[in-house]
Amino acid sequence: MSGGVEIPVRVSRVEQATATVKRFSLEAVSGEPLPLYSAGSHVVVTMAAPDRKIKNPYSLIDRAPDGSTYRIGVLRTRDSRGGSAFMHERVEVGTELSITMPVNLFPIVRTGRKHILVAGGIGVTPIYAMAEELRRQNLPFELHYAMRDAASGAFADELVARHGDKVRLYRDDAQEIIAVDRILWRQPLGTHLYVCGPEGMIDAILAGGREAGWPDENLHSERFMAHVSGEPFSVRLAKAGVTTEVRPDQSLLEAIEEAGVDAPYLCRGGACGQCETAVLEADGELMHHDHFLTEEEHASGKKIMTCVSRLKGRELVLDL
Amino acid sequence: MTIQFKKETFRDDFTFSNSPEAIRRFPFPFDKDQYMYAVNIEQHMPGPEKSPYEFPIDIDEHYVAEMEDRALVLKQDPLRCQSLPHMITAEWDLVELLMESMAKNYPEHFQLTRDGDRWHWVNQPLGIDQRFTFGDTATLPCPPMEYITRQCQGDFNLLDQRHDNLWMDAGIVTTQADWSLDFDIGMNFMEWHAPVPIAHDLGVFDRALKFLLNLQQGRPVRRLNWTMTINPRLDTSPENYHKWGIDRTTVTPENVGNKVHLRVELQALWRLPRSNAIVFSIRAYLIKMEELVTIPKWARRFHRVLRDLPPELADYKGLTRYRETTVDWLSKYDDGAPTSPGFFPD
């Protein structure tokens, strides 16, 4: 399997955390303990929809001490092309899914002296795991968590219960905003900041960090790459000798998989670089949405990350 | 399967040798008649029975003698084992990986009993019986990485992953091919490979790094590397080069068979679960030329590889001074017949 080792799991519990967020507990079908992982890791969940397979990455919230379950949190998004809607509507206790081994693209920097965790909305899931690990290792940290309103804070109560006054909550409806300059004021040398949340929030926090004179080496983020839908186009896989259509609601990678070609991937979120593929021809404009390739590589038109990027045009020819 | 551990030395009187079984299972590193750098990384999957790839961690007839040699090195130079403070979680990950693997695959020699965090480890060949609390350094006689690697063949390095690079922030290195942990600790992947010629220009390290940054738990990988050593000396460190370097001048046509050794490193890398670090193990296997030529295919092939090696590679590997003498000696075992593809004996 191109995505690595797969673990068949069964849903053992579903919690409606807020109106739009559900938390799922997953246990291994084999009954074996699930693998340990480091905070910030995600798994790719494969859902067997009637007409196709949907694969979405979700950060791991926690693992039961005996390894019997993982928890993930899923926000129902309006523009979802199926993954979050499927999880919300079709997945219940007993549903079988498949997950990859945990992969960490958002690790805690272990050389850091102090850690500032910033979460917005569903971006709290990896942050939750990081706070837990920092607490376990007795390392100094602060957690700042912004949510739309009290009812949307899917993890607020649990976080406050576990970490007390290390947690600060911010409610949009009460006009509470994260004052970056105040948070970053007088932090000791060697402090690292981690932010996960909506694109705009990440940009604002990182900009605030740079404005406060923090070096890039101390600013870290994980972007939840919302799936980018687009116009349909055709893709020809030169080595496999296969041509297929990419539907508007489908990623290029999903279309390749649906055509029966085993293409490489890892994060399915445009971050890890595993699905980098050489472009042989492009009749149209490449729409790059990844965070991996450099600007020059984007401009060169020679490479594409199949998990998030696509073509605006007629036909794309790949070296697959 | 019970292994008969040999009593032998890797210094002074150099009594090391391979049994016929050990020769047949030697990880011969050339699948063709010539050699060039490549990113020759493959999945570290279980290999053929009795081969060094059968299990994730290979224990062989040299185990006890190698562990004695490591203890001697550490006694003389404690800087061969170092760990930066942020690597402690990775050290425990390594304890779990090695103990689990050794106990599972060599149950007649090693046993591990786990009751939550309370672990009981028995190492029969070395006569060790240790109860300890996993995660509590105070319950072991020395730090966790040092504790377990004093009981496992091969050098081990723990690589921290941050800023899209790998950092060599801990290790135990007593059987190395002329590199210094004390000097290299704290370096990133590109930096510690700096002295290697040619490969940088081929982009080998860029590709290898990109690959390793995405290394997944449960999917370890391995590669082979090689050099040559005069006398079966495991500790060919730069620290002691002023003591062993002179050995390279002692090769004569009469003693090639016994003195000149092919040294193969089985390098394996695992993603560790708790720390997200990578363990990079470098296990050295030695074989004398007179042992190597008992496998006709290897005799022919190694003669050709060594004869045609680019001079800068020969220099880097330190073979220049005795290469010609060795090639001449090997030529007697090469009748020019074609060799079959692949690594294994015919």
Next chain:
Amino acid sequence: MPIKSRPIYPGLKLDQRARRHLVAAEGEGALAVLAIFEGKGDAAASATIVYTPGGSAGEDHAEKLADLKPDALHVMPSQETAIVRLNGLLGNAAMGTRLYAAGVEGFIGKVIASGLEHGVDHQSIYTEHCGSLARRVQCVHCKGMTENVTATPFTCSHCGLNLFVRDHYSRRLAAFQGVVVDCETPGELPEIEELYR
């Protein structure tokens, strides 16, 4: 060809967004400091400069540095005392402080090592190499440091072995690696080359 393990010193650059500037300069490194703060009175006012005239400079630049009107200027008699002072300042520094180092390579290395000890990532330190190309070399055999090495091979100032300077640099030790050169040919030394003046 650049040495892969050797740091690249891209030159000092003023980080306009830094709240504080902590500047360590040795010898001719003062000129690089003068250049970046030239006409930047506001930035200079939030700068602390630690300066040692050092061996590599023919001239003392302390007065010119004082003319920048930095928040504080510490003129120290040696590299060692400069590093001690720097460590004291780093101990009280907060995020938003930018660290700069200019001077000979051995000095830059020591500043980076101090930064690392206080949690500063070496990649976020601005550096400029000024003055002599002399190398600081660690003997791999006895681990002794020899300063101001300008030729290879040279004699280890501690154990007396004849060492060849390998193109391999350790940031942690702020030194190149010295390896015995004549153990395969006792008494036979390659010609001495002056390479690092």
